[in-house]
Amino acid sequence: MVILKWIVLGALVLIAIGLLVTNIRIVPQARAYVVERLGAYHGTWQVGLHFKIPLIDKIARKVSLKEKVIDFPPQPVITKDNVTMEIDTVIYFQITDPKLYTYGVESPMDAIENLTATTLRNIIGELELDESLTSREHINSKIRLVLDEATDPWGIKINRVEVKNITPPRDIQTAMEKQMRAERERREAILIAEGEKKSAILIAEGQKEAAILQAEAQKQAAIKEAEGQSEAILMINKATADGLKLIKDAQLDDAVIKLKSLEAFQKAADGQATKIIIPSEIQGLAGLAASVKELVKE
Numbered sequence: 494m495v496i497l498k499w500i501v502l503g504a505l506v507l508i509a510i511g512l513l514v515t516n517i518r519i520v521p522q523a524r525a526y527v528v529e530r531l532g533a534y535h536g537t538w539q540v541g542l543h544f545k546i547p548l549i550d551k552i553a554r555k556v557s558l559k560e561k562v563i564d565f566p567p568q569p570v571i572t573k574d575n576v577t578m579e580i581d582t583v584i585y586f587q588i589t590d591p592k593l594y595t596y597g598v599e600s601p602m603d604a605i606e607n608l609t610a611t612t613l614r615n616i617i618g619e620l621e622l623d624e625s626l627t628s629r630e631h632i633n634s635k636i637r638l639v640l641d642e643a644t645d646p647w648g649i650k651i652n653r654v655e656v657k658n659i660t661p662p663r664d665i666q667t668a669m670e671k672q673m674r675a676e677r678e679r680r681e682a683i684l685i686a687e688g689e690k691k692s693a694i695l696i697a698e699g700q701k702e703a704a705i706l707q708a709e710a711q712k713q714a715a716i717k718e719a720e721g722q723s724e725a726i727l728m729i730n731k732a733t734a735d736g737l738k739l740i741k742d743a744q745l746d747d748a749v750i751k752l753k754s755l756e757a758f759q760k761a762a763d764g765q766a767t768k769i770i771i772p773s774e775i776q777g778l779a780g781l782a783a784s785v786k787e788l789v790k791e
Contacts, residue, residue: 516545518552525591527554537591556591560652563602567660568610570617572625576665580617581658582609582636586644586651593648601647605640609654612639622661629656 519542520526526538529551545552563586567579584605588594598604616635617625625632633654641651661669 512547513544516547516550518543518545523558525556525558526552527556527591527595529553534592534596554591554595556588556594558588558591560585560587563605564657565606565609567658568613570614572617572620572622574621576622576661578622578625578659578661578665580613580656580660582613583655583657584609584640584651585653585655586649588648589650590648593646595648597647601644601649604647605644605649608640608643609636612636622665626659626661629659632656 518526518538520538520540522540524540526543528535528538528543528545530546530549534553535550563584565582565584567581569577569579571577586605594601613632613636616632620628633656637651637654640654644651
């Protein structure tokens with residue numbers, strides 16, 4: 494009996510130790526456990542070591558506090574000008590209150606998806622096709638504001654909303670491609686015309702500058718030639734004036750002047766002239782020279 498008693502006591506101790514060990518919980522980083530006691534919310538376990546009372550406490554939900562990303566499938570929407578297209582959205586969210594996330598809504602992801610689809614239809618319904626294709630930032634910010642306000646009671650924080658793809662109908666895509674091709678061809682023609690215009694302007698400006706430079710060179714050459722001729726005339730006149738001044742300063746008498754005239758007459762007589770007019774003063778001087786010559790002979 495004593496042995497049986499000890500065996501039962503040991504078994505009870507082992508069971509108690511097993512229950513104690515199996516009800517110890519360690520909550521890792523970026524996680525939170527929602528705990529219920531007797532079916533009612535009891536508390537939220539954060540990071541660390543916790544003990545759960547066997548058969549009384551129950552971990553209702555393990556919640557991840559990391560930021561999550563949901564890529565919803567494309568949603569059909571209709572624009573203001575009655576064009577049906579599909580839009581694919583991506584939502585970045587984070588759980589801020591594990592209790593509200595656990596008890597706030599039955600299926601949070603389905604609720605967010607449906608709310609995103611309805612909000613997107615409302616926003617696109619106010620825009621035309623061209624505005625829808627060029628207003629992604631407006632669409633993103635408006636969806637985020639609506640979702641963030643709606644998900645606050647669910648313990649969810651919407652950080653970002655991104656429109657991933659906008660797919661218009663095939664005929665609209667074809668028309669847009671043709672429009673883009675025509676726009677590219679128009680820009681190419683404009684660029685070619687502007688290039689030709691600039692080239693013609695540069696050529697004309699080059700010819701103009703060349704003509705101006707040529708005219709300037711001719712002008713400078715004419716100025717230099719005129720200056721040279723002017724300087725030559727001035728030098729001749731100066732030399733003549735200097736000669737006359739020297740003659741004046743020498744104070745020559747009539748005999749010297751007549752002698753110089755005779756020398757000039759001799760030079761003229763040595764030439765090819767057939768007729769020579771001899772001044773009367775030189776004639777007398779020539780007769781005097783002949784008389785002296787005859788006297789020397791005798």
